[in-house]
Amino acid sequence: MSSERKLVTVTIDGVQVEVPESFTILAAARKAGVSIPTLCYLKDVSDIGSCRVCSVEVEGSDALLPACKTRVVDGMEVRTNTELVQSYRKLMLQLVLADHGLDSTNYCFSCAKNGSCELQSLCRELGVTESPFAPEKQTPRQAVLDANPFLAYDPNLCIRCQRCVGACNSRAHNHTLHTGKRGLRTSILAPFGPDWKATECESCGNCAAACPTGAITEKRRKAYRSWEVTRTRTTCPHCAVGCQLDLVVKDDRIVDVEPAPGPSNRGMLCVKGRSGSFDFVHSADRLTTPLVKNAETGEFEPATWDEALDLVVKRFTEIRDENGGDALAAFACSRSTNEDVYMLMKMARTVFKTNNVDNCARV
Amino acid sequence: MGKLSVAPKSAYDARIADVLEPYMRRVEAMPPGTCPIAVQVNLLEAGGAQTCGKCVPCRDGIPQLAALMRRVLNCEADESVLEEISQLAALIRDTSDCAIGYEAGRLVCEGLKTFADEYESHVRAGACAEGVGQTVPCETMCPAHVNVPAYIALVQQGDCAGAIKMIRKDNPWPTACALICEHPCEKRCRRMLIDAPLNIRGVKKYAVDNVSADKVPVPPRMPDSGRKVAVIGGGPSGMTCAYFLSLMGHAVTVFEGRKKLGGMMRYGIPAYRFPRERIDEDIRAILSVGGIEVKYEHKVDTAEMKQIAEEYDAVYLAIGAQGGKSLKLDGADAEGVMSAVQLLGRIGDDDYPDFTGKKVIVIGGGNVAMDCARTSVRAGAAEVTVAYRRRIEDMTALHEEIEGAMAEGVEMMCLQAPVRIEKDEAGKVSGLVCQPQYISAVKRGRPAPAAANKPEIRLDADVILIAVGQDIESAPFEEYGMKAERTCFVADEYLQAEGFENIFVGGDCQTGPKSAIMAIGAGKVAARNIDEYLGFHHKLDPGIEAPEPRVNVREAFGRVNVGERPARERGKDFNHIELPISEEEIMQECGRCLRCDVYGCGALEGGRIQYV
Numbered sequence: 003m004s005s006e007r008k009l010v011t012v013t014i015d016g017v018q019v020e021v022p023e024s025f026t027i028l029a030a031a032r033k034a035g036v037s038i039p040t041l042c043y044l045k046d047v048s049d050i051g052s053c054r055v056c057s058v059e060v061e062g063s064d065a066l067l068p069a070c071k072t073r074v075v076d077g078m079e080v081r082t083n084t085e086l087v088q089s090y091r092k093l094m095l096q097l098v099l100a101d102h103g104l105d106s107t108n109y110c111f112s113c114a115k116n117g118s119c120e121l122q123s124l125c126r127e128l129g130v131t132e133s134p135f136a137p138e139k140q141t142p143r144q145a146v147l148d149a150n151p152f153l154a155y156d157p158n159l160c161i162r163c164q165r166c167v168g169a170c171n172s173r174a175h176n177h178t179l180h181t182g183k184r185g186l187r188t189s190i191l192a193p194f195g196p197d198w199k200a201t202e203c204e205s206c207g208n209c210a211a212a213c214p215t216g217a218i219t220e221k222r223r224k225a226y227r228s229w230e231v232t233r234t235r236t237t238c239p240h241c242a243v244g245c246q247l248d249l250v251v252k253d254d255r256i257v258d259v260e261p262a263p264g265p266s267n268r269g270m271l272c273v274k275g276r277s278g279s280f281d282f283v284h285s286a287d288r289l290t291t292p293l294v295k296n297a298e299t300g301e302f303e304p305a306t307w308d309e310a311l312d313l314v315v316k317r318f319t320e321i322r323d324e325n326g327g328d329a330l331a332a333f334a335c336s337r338s339t340n341e342d343v344y345m346l347m348k349m350a351r352t353v354f355k356t357n358n359v360d361n362c363a364r365v
Numbered sequence: 366m367g368k369l370s371v372a373p374k375s376a377y378d379a380r381i382a383d384v385l386e387p388y389m390r391r392v393e394a395m396p397p398g399t400c401p402i403a404v405q406v407n408l409l410e411a412g413g414a415q416t417c418g419k420c421v422p423c424r425d426g427i428p429q430l431a432a433l434m435r436r437v438l439n440c441e442a443d444e445s446v447l448e449e450i451s452q453l454a455a456l457i458r459d460t461s462d463c464a465i466g467y468e469a470g471r472l473v474c475e476g477l478k479t480f481a482d483e484y485e486s487h488v489r490a491g492a493c494a495e496g497v498g499q500t501v502p503c504e505t506m507c508p509a510h511v512n513v514p515a516y517i518a519l520v521q522q523g524d525c526a527g528a529i530k531m532i533r534k535d536n537p538w539p540t541a542c543a544l545i546c547e548h549p550c551e552k553r554c555r556r557m558l559i560d561a562p563l564n565i566r567g568v569k570k571y572a573v574d575n576v577s578a579d580k581v582p583v584p585p586r587m588p589d590s591g592r593k594v595a596v597i598g599g600g601p602s603g604m605t606c607a608y609f610l611s612l613m614g615h616a617v618t619v620f621e622g623r624k625k626l627g628g629m630m631r632y633g634i635p636a637y638r639f640p641r642e643r644i645d646e647d648i649r650a651i652l653s654v655g656g657i658e659v660k661y662e663h664k665v666d667t668a669e670m671k672q673i674a675e676e677y678d679a680v681y682l683a684i685g686a687q688g689g690k691s692l693k694l695d696g697a698d699a700e701g702v703m704s705a706v707q708l709l710g711r712i713g714d715d716d717y718p719d720f721t722g723k724k725v726i727v728i729g730g731g732n733v734a735m736d737c738a739r740t741s742v743r744a745g746a747a748e749v750t751v752a753y754r755r756r757i758e759d760m761t762a763l764h765e766e767i768e769g770a771m772a773e774g775v776e777m778m779c780l781q782a783p784v785r786i787e788k789d790e791a792g793k794v795s796g797l798v799c800q801p802q803y804i805s806a807v808k809r810g811r812p813a814p815a816a817a818n819k820p821e822i823r824l825d826a827d828v829i830l831i832a833v834g835q836d837i838e839s840a841p842f843e844e845y846g847m848k849a850e851r852t853c854f855v856a857d858e859y860l861q862a863e864g865f866e867n868i869f870v871g872g873d874c875q876t877g878p879k880s881a882i883m884a885i886g887a888g889k890v891a892a893r894n895i896d897e898y899l900g901f902h903h904k905l906d907p908g909i910e911a912p913e914p915r916v917n918v919r920e921a922f923g924r925v926n927v928g929e930r931p932a933r934e935r936g937k938d939f940n941h942i943e944l945p946i947s948e949e950e951i952m953q954e955c956g957r958c959l960r961c962d963v964y965g966c967g968a969l970e971g972g973r974i975q976y977v
């Protein structure tokens with residue numbers, strides 16, 4: 003029997019659940035309705051187990067075990083909220099805060115991620131308001147890498163959770179963002195420096211989406227605060243994969259895009275979906291009404307939909323009837339949805355009576 | 366006069382001793398990939414902790430120096446700090462009163478030179494040089510980068526066949542490595558932090574003792590590539606290369622100079638360490654891939670090398686180091702004087718010597734010398750003596766080999782430098798004259814011997830075996846145009862021979878005589894690079910995965926060793942000297958593994974050295 007299907011029984015904070023053997027304690031806890039805080043863990047992206055914030059007590063084990071990467075075994079008894087677990091969690095966050103280098107609230111106030119920083123919310127949730135440890139300050143402060151047009155990396159804010167590494171390597175398979183060493187400390191080698199064009203980085207931004215802090219961000223993230231926006235779920239207007247995304251709207255303008263967990267994109271987007279799929283909405287060049295060419299002046303002039311459609315029907319019918327369907331062809335825009343493209347094809351074949359159909363998506 | 370106390374002055378000394386043992390183990394377990402400056406700072410601070418607090422350079426200089434070095438370590442310092450470090454370290458070295466101070470300073474001074482590139486990188490680039498960064502200890506130290514934690518876990522699950530498949534992913538000689546590997550993988554095993562390194566070779570031995578390698582099917586061969594590769598030399602390196610190339614679908618022809626395959630594993634290592642039927646298990650499995658044609662007793666000369674290089678798409682040259690080095694001693698031409706290579710080579714073809722009643726002297730202190738000595742015991746010699754210029758602790762032979770030889774009755778005559786060989790009227794060897802030595806100053810990291818003010822000694826001998834190293838028979842290939850430095854072929858780090866596109870070279874004939882596993886590692890690298898050279902990027906599927914990890918066992922245990930037959934008994938025959946390991950022993954041993962592939966740096970991107 004595959005380990006996917008073999009069920010085991012575990013008890014989490016007194017709640018018994020039956021879960022597949024392949025589950026981690028974290029997944030089992032979620033099923034049991036018990037929440038375990040996590041920081042470096044990001045489902046399907048990274049489970050290196052570096053922050054240890056999810057450490058829990060397991061009956062029979064001397065050590066605390068990380069819930070994010072410890073598999074359940076039959077009969078396991080887990081305690082997620084003992085005094086020891088709670089005190090370790092806090093202490094761990096205090097260490098991370100010191101590493102984050104917070105020596106002034108200035109950083110939080112001016113950080114692009116203020117309000118949507120996972121470190122911030124976790125500290126708030128667990129009541130960690132200050133750290134007894136001296137902030138880890140690099141002197142001089144390390145330079146921010148921001149030559150890439152979309153992305154920036156501020157090493158000073160990095161907590162080295164390596165979620166970005168998982169995002170770029172195991173998730174996006176771009177293998178561009180790596181870690182380096184500075185003696186005892188791990189550093190993130192983000193390809194956004196002056197030589198960004200020479201790197202293999204596709205500017206897909208999956209690293210920024212994975213980053214829990216303000217260390218790697220989309221540059222446009224500065225333009226809004228998390229509490230100022232609303233979200234609308236939609237489908238990416240580019241290729242035919244159909245990635246799901248949320249348009250982030252502030253004051254009736256789209257300011258950003260966030261990946262949604264769609265069946266085909268599972269929380270990821272490419273550079274086009276993430277950074278090339280919304281700014282045209284507010285472009286001054288955009289047509290907002292149909293235009294019909296004035297036969298005398300040669301100029302386009304605004305018209306109503308009825309006028310425009312009537313004209314199209316009339317002329318297309320004439321051309322088809324006089325010259326046959328092959329005089330017509332239908333080209334669909336790659337920014338249309340699959341359904342729209344399908345409808346156009348259908349119309350071309352049944353109404354235009356032509357098989358001349360194509361689409362400019364070549365992805 | 367006051368009273369005297371028998372109590373030690375500091376009550377802590379005895380208790381500190383308990384800490385020193387784990388301290389030493391921690392130093393020994395230094396993870397591969399550690400930044401050398403970190404190690405240096407650490408060492409310096411250990412010096413700082415030992416100061417008695419008297420002298421200024423040591424008491425005040427070391428902490429100040431450590432602070433400066435920490436800045437460099439953290440990449441917060443510029444070149445001027447390096448200058449300060451260098452001055453201060455020299456001051457500590459030159460002016461401290463005792464070794465606690467001056468040795469601490471000296472090591473920093475040396476380190477500045479040894480690791481100049483890393484210091485440079487810290488101050489200039491603000492980062493460690495490329496390649497610094499931890500990787501899984503066993504897997505990194507193994508020259509073939511075998512996925513050790515995975516096969517240990519498979520054995521623990523009772524899947525010995527799976528373990529063999531996992532080993533084969535990187536090394537088609539599971540039996541050879543189970544029996545005779547020098548196991549560099551154990552050197553930095555993280556388990557040392559708790560008790561002792563895993564007996565990694567032992568785990569592998571358990572696997573191949575329970576399921577013989579030729580009973581575990583090799584992965585299916587990929588479709589024919591239409592390319593032909595010649596492998597010259599059917600030893601560990603050549604056959605590894607042939608195995609992987611053939612799996613990738615290339616047609617391989619192996620040119621082997623001797624009657625059988627296996628190279629020095631058959632013609633250099635005696636059967637009591639590696640029984641012939643066991644080496645054949647690996648060879649059968651390798652050949653079972655198909656697509657490998659072997660031309661036996663086929664030595665390649667200059668003309669044929671030229672022809673091969675033209676006819677085949679690529680060539681892997683792995684002829685090993687099979688010539689015996691000779692000693693320039695008077696009388697070395699006497700009858701009864703033989704090189705180790707001659708003796709062991711004949712045994713490889715089942716031609717066993719008979720030394721019944723004879724006095725045998727072996728010259729040398731390496732593993733091959735031990736092999737000769739222990740072979741002589743088994744060939745019925747009345748007396749076997751090893752004559753060596755240095756001390757036992759300076760011998761390059763593995764500790765177990767020396768001990769094994771001594772247990773079988775071999776006499777170690779140390780600090781004896783051979784001067785001349787005496788022969789009788791018939792030209793037969795009759796004795797060896799040695800000049801006694803004493804151990805003297807350390808030269809190039811090793812204590813060197815010097816002639817002692819003592820008279821020469823003479824030892825009776827009927828047979829003298831010279832085991833002072835091996836030669837590479839490079840002449841025909843050098844004549845063909847290949848470059849060699851002191852007979853070692855020259856190649857780049859991808860093993861492409863200098864000056865040639867399609868000739869690759871590796872193993873002993875490129876590195877000089879080293880271990881089987883190094884040769885195997887080279888064979889694998891060559892296969893991969895030949896495949897790339899031919900324009901392919903074949904990926905091989907080992908057909909097995911690493912099992913899910915269990916939670917680490919933190920309780921300390923003793924290390925399970927591989928047992929041997931009693932010396933009295935084993936010295937009488939050429940049968941394998943090692944005993945099987947029991948299931949309960951191996952389960953405990955496997956349970957000690959910390960699964961560094963999933964716990965620690967192995968979980969990280971770049972934390973492993975794995976090709977598949």
Ligand code: SF4
Nearest residue numbers: 170203204206207209
């Ligand atoms: S933008 Fe995409 S490709 Fe570039 S570093 Fe981030 S994840 Fe990797």
Ligand code: SF4
Nearest residue numbers: 160161163164166213
């Ligand atoms: S850049 Fe962000 S995601 Fe990457 S290691 Fe730093 S904090 Fe974590």
Ligand code: SF4
Nearest residue numbers: 503554555958959961
């Ligand atoms: S504990 Fe296991 S995985 Fe770690 S170094 Fe030792 S053998 Fe390898």
Ligand code: SF4
Nearest residue numbers: 051052964965966967
């Ligand atoms: S994995 Fe964690 S505990 Fe292990 S060496 Fe790395 S940082 Fe330390």
